[in-house]
Amino acid sequence: FALSIGMDVAFGGPSADLAYQAGFGYQAAQAVMGLILGVLSIFIYHGALRQVDKEKMGFGDFTGNVNFWSAFGVFVVIQVISGIILSLVIGPILMGGNEIANMQMATQDEALATLSRLFAGLMIVLFLALLVAPLTMFMVWFAVDRRAGFGGAFGAGLRAGARNYLPLLLFTFVSGVAAMVLAMVTFGLAMIVIGPALLLAQAHLYRQAAQGPLPAPRP
Numbered sequence: 001f002a003l004s005i006g007m008d009v010a011f012g013g014p015s016a017d018l019a020y021q022a023g024f025g026y027q028a029a030q031a032v033m034g035l036i037l038g039v040l041s042i043f044i045y046h047g048a049l050r051q052v053d054k055e056k057m058g059f060g061d062f063t064g065n066v067n068f069w070s071a072f073g074v075f076v077v078i079q080v081i082s083g084i085i086l087s088l089v090i091g092p093i094l095m096g097g098n099e100i101a102n103m104q105m106a107t108q109d110e111a112l113a114t115l116s117r118l119f120a121g122l123m124i125v126l127f128l129a130l131l132v133a134p135l136t137m138f139m140v141w142f143a144v145d146r147r148a149g150f151g152g153a154f155g156a157g158l159r160a161g162a163r164n165y166l167p168l169l170l171f172t173f174v175s176g177v178a179a180m181v182l183a184m185v186t187f188g189l190a191m192i193v194i195g196p197a198l199l200l201a202q203a204h205l206y207r208q209a210a211q212g213p214l215p216a217p218r219p
Contacts, residue, residue, distance in 0.1 A: 048203040071143035134168035141206040
């Protein structure tokens with residue numbers, strides 16, 4: 001959050017011109033921030049799996065014996081492919097939004113029609129992202145857990161997601177809606193708890209889907 005806010009302030013804040021934010025400098029900063037978050041995510045995923053394996057853990061459990069390069073490579077490929085697909089889908093939608101922002105609509109009816117298309121397009125994007133999420137959810141986890149290498153993680157994650165598609169789809173939908181509502185009610189503060197809780201839940205779901213070791217039940 002601090003990185004994101006700092007970058008937006010450096011490039012003029014929320015009121016900055018859309019053309020300025022679409023420039024090379026802003027987009028390059030976004031890419032660098034994405035890579036930094038990707039690096040941190042691999043260590044956090046590793047720590048989440050260690051939390052599944054052991055009752056007590058320390059800082060070294062996040063950084064020790066991490067299968068970093070394979071997992072980070074999988075993460076980057078997923079983000080790049082997702083970014084290309086989203087840009088192809090969202091590009092026309094954003095162009096419609098720019099028409100409204102630039103007041104190029106001749107009548108109020110045209111503006112409302114364009115706004116309706118914009119909203120419908122965004123809903124379609126969210127719906128498609130929801131449908132695809134279960135199929136890509138475990139790809140990075142397989143690499144982090146050393147159950148597959150860089151190439152094998154994509155196939156292993158896809159197969160595990162397909163085998164458990166409906167439960168994962170339900171989990172993604174319910175957890176997403178619950179997180180959004182709680183974040184709105186608490187002005188984002190609830191994410192301090194919801195974020196780690198969802199990550200640990202996903203680690204347990206991955207281990208079940210991969211038929212890996214799970215914590216023994218407490219007496």
